[in-house]
Amino acid sequence: MHYASFVSPEGTPSWGIVEDAKVYDLGPGGLDLAPTLSDAVREGIFGTVSRDQFAAAPAVDEADVRFLPPVTKPEKIICIGVNYRSHQEETGKVEQKAPTVFTRFADTQMGHLAPALMPASTTQFDYEGEMALVISHDAWQVPKEEAFDYVAGYGAYNDFSVRDWQRNASQWIPGKNFPGTGAFGPYLVPASDIEDLDSMVLQTRVNGEVRQQAALGDLYFSIPELIEYVTGFTKLSAGDVIVTGTPGGVGLFMEPQGLLSEGDVVEVEITGLGVLRNTVQRSE
Template identity: 35%
Template sequence: MKWAQIRPEHGTTTAVCLLDERVFAFNRTLDDMVAEGELNVIHSLGDVENAGGKELHADWNELPFTRLLTRPGKILCVGLNFTDHAEEVGAPLPEYPTIFTKYSNALIGPGEDIQLPAESNKIDWEVELCAVIGASTRRVSPEDARASILGYTILNDISVRDWQGRTSEWFQGKNWDRSTPFGPAIVTADSLDPAEGLSMQCSVDGVLRQNGTTANMIFSAEEVISYISTFMTLEPGDLVALGTPAGVGLSLRPRQWLSDGQTVTCTIEGIGTLANTCRAES
């Protein structure tokens, strides 16, 4: 099942789902439904109807998608979590997940412009699989962490590389305003398994830059969530971005960076495509 959020031009923001090629809309936002745990118990047509879903006779791919979650409580990211990416940047494989944080000021939705800051011209792309937490989670095993995952979406971890490299902490290169696209949909965990090796691509103006697979993740989603839950409680709607495969601009020779007007397109098998155009900050 797929879930998303739409905002018609003259309407209100509304949760929608795709079930058996049929589109249903709800009279609530996806934020509210995730926070209240409603998505955890909607699996069938009967569940959709009991939750108030009304069928929209529309093409899912033509819907006016907007940001999935407006202000997730926590956005946690894993660095160097793909073997091929660690190799391309010359880093040893980590013994533990390398965790850094983002804040909601950085997030944008599908189709929104990536804001390129005036302070840098070394701005990079990173297609990432992102787990969406569906239940309060603390001190769980990797096996039990699977039940905590509501589903998966796409996150483009745009990185301001010169600022990221100023210190040993990456935070300042990862949190620029309106720099991190995510979406367009959440695919529920019961219909998507990263362990099977989902293909991941990122292209810039149609030129393929990253072409990887989740089979190359060092730490699985369950292992990452178990690790994080050891020291903090994860709550419904929290995001956990799981790292990027090889092909980032930092590792190309000569290095390649994003510029005004370029379009970055990220695709993950089973989820869909996330496309955003870069605009220089005025």
């Protein structure tokens, strides 16, 4: 099932299930199962709602809601850099001994169809199509053999990057934390709904042109390895997000460069997780 966080036509933030272009409200404006999708994850409700149950909820057309990031206020967003061999090769960062890790702040995120805000201070705005996972419950020093027990669900992510700010120094955080640059959504799909994670394909398109494409099985550090590594140094809580890395094909390393301009439409599609779409807008 496709779960989503959204703002209703009446302006009420809520969450629910999307099916056949209808949004069934399970939050405060509907069945009131939990205040937010994050609370639903924390309380063990996420992924357990039956079709008969959500069909009884009030519904509106998907086109009439404003999508929010599925998890609107995670305590931690941990991002992984250069985690596909194709991206390692184009960046020259090959044979890593451990994952490259940086943080993204929750207030930089936006949802499906929201504008991707290109800062006025840059001419190097880039896309990074990725898959994100959401943690199901408190996780600390999790062995990789148990890692999938800590995954609530998966969604598409676009880690829009301000390359000149990112490359000013060895730390990437400035280039990854401008407002309106962390696109997440449109849906969060329960891990229990995924039959073969490795065969799922991630594709990023700019104005319809395919720029990135890879199977999730091509991750250099696997999801269990990432969870083991990240929880080895920080405690994660229900609703926290790990963004797992981007394949080769980012605009910076194309010849000629394929960096983004105002008006470009960027889509990240992952098998079974939907299409995340954002249009680049120059911020003031």
